[in-house]
Every structure is written in C-alpha cells, then in structure tokens.
Amino acid sequence: EETIDSFAKKLKDLLSYQNDCPSPVTKTLSCTSVKAMGTLASCPTGMTATGCSCGFACGSWNVQNENVCHCLCPVIDWTVARCCKLA
C-alpha cells in the first residue's frame, strides 16, 4: 500500500530524475569511416555500417553482421566501411 513516505520517496526520485531526462534530446547521428586492405572492413564496436566503398571502382558490396563491409568484385585492394551510431 502507498504510504506518505513511499510517495515522498517516489517524488524525490522523480525530481532528481528530471535533470537526466533531457539528455536524449541532444543526441545526434555520429559517423566515421574505417578503411582496411582487402575485401573486409569492420566498424568499431557499437557502430553500424550504413554504406561501403570499394577499391577498383567497385560498387558491389554487402554488409555482414550489420557492421562489416564486404566488397564483392573479383579484384579489390581496399574496402571502406561507413559506420554510424547515436551519440
């Protein structure tokens, strides 16, 4: 049952909580590029691949496990993963 004390505690928690709440409002989309030799480039932990770039003009790629860029042309010298997260 709700008592005056438990209600007061909830209110106190709520008032302290108020200061934390606005933080998500300021979140932005933060992206970076990772370049690697060969056909695979991995995003840093916590980031997701939104697109990939490949050497030798190749525009055929897929994304493995949502965070690894894989260039698909027969000859590839480098791969770039474009990686994003909320920050």
Add this chain to the structure above:
Amino acid sequence: EETIDSFAKKLKDLLSYQNDCPSPVTKTLSCTSVKAMGTLASCPTGMTATGCSCGFACGSWNVQNENVCHCLCPVIDWTVARCCKLA
C-alpha cells in the same frame, strides 16, 4: 481551476510516466539490408535508405522517395538497399 484531486491525478500520471521516459535514452541506430533482383530495392516501412549497392560492380545509384534504392547502370542484375531507423 486546480483542485487537489486534479493535482493528485497529474502526479499519479507523472509517476507512472517516469518509467516510460528513459526509453529514448537507449535508442540505437538499427540497420538491415534488402536485396532484390533488378534495379530497385525497397526498404521496409519506417526505414530510410542510407546507401545502395548494385550488381555488376556498379556504383551509380539514387534513392527514390527516401526509401527505394535505384541502380543506374545499363546492366544490373541485383540491387541492395541499406536501410536504417531508430529503434
């Protein structure tokens, strides 16, 4: 006019609301790939295309209606849309 009852109701709503509020803090960028035969690949409802991949090494594409990848080379066998949303 504010009565004790209406004030108490607001407080009660607020206290139950507190549990819902933190959810945006934990939002992340969630992406997936959609592959289709031909020159067009559509993102699922609610997702936006952040990049496209095309068969035959083609790197020329545009995005239609913010959620459909369109590969532009004369010969294309498949198209992949890279699709993201907040979740």
Add this chain to the structure above:
Amino acid sequence: EETIDSFAKKLKDLLSYQNDCPSPVTKTLSCTSVKAMGTLASCPTGMTATGCSCGFACGSWNVQNENVCHCLCPVIDWTVARCCKLA
C-alpha cells in the same frame, strides 16, 4: 533548506516539463540526397554523409570532414551524397 514553496515550485516545473519530455521518443532518422557536378558533393549543415554514389559506375569514394562525398575514379561527371540526421 527545502520549503513547501520551493518543493511546490519544483513540482510545478516538473508537471510542465512532462509535456516536453516525450519529444525525443518521436525522433526519427531523416535523410536526403545532394547531387553535384564533379567529384565532390556536400551535405547540408547539420547532416552527416552515410554513403556516396558516383557517376560512370564508380563505387570508390571517401567522406571528407564527415559531410562531403568525394568520388575517387579518374573520370567522374557527378557525385551524390546521401545525408542523414536525427529530426
């Protein structure tokens, strides 16, 4: 020290604050494309490049300063930047 008046003011602020708080919940990923002649295409202020598309079937590109797409093939007629932000 906490007085009844200061506590009441905090509560009043909190109740008015409640209406602002849900806004982040409704944030979505908003993207647009920018096409330019030549090898460079810049995203609008406040947006980040998540991928790039290049003329002449070229799939080799990098991102400069997180918001400019740069197509890398020797001959390029146009460049498209795919640009996203939270909105």
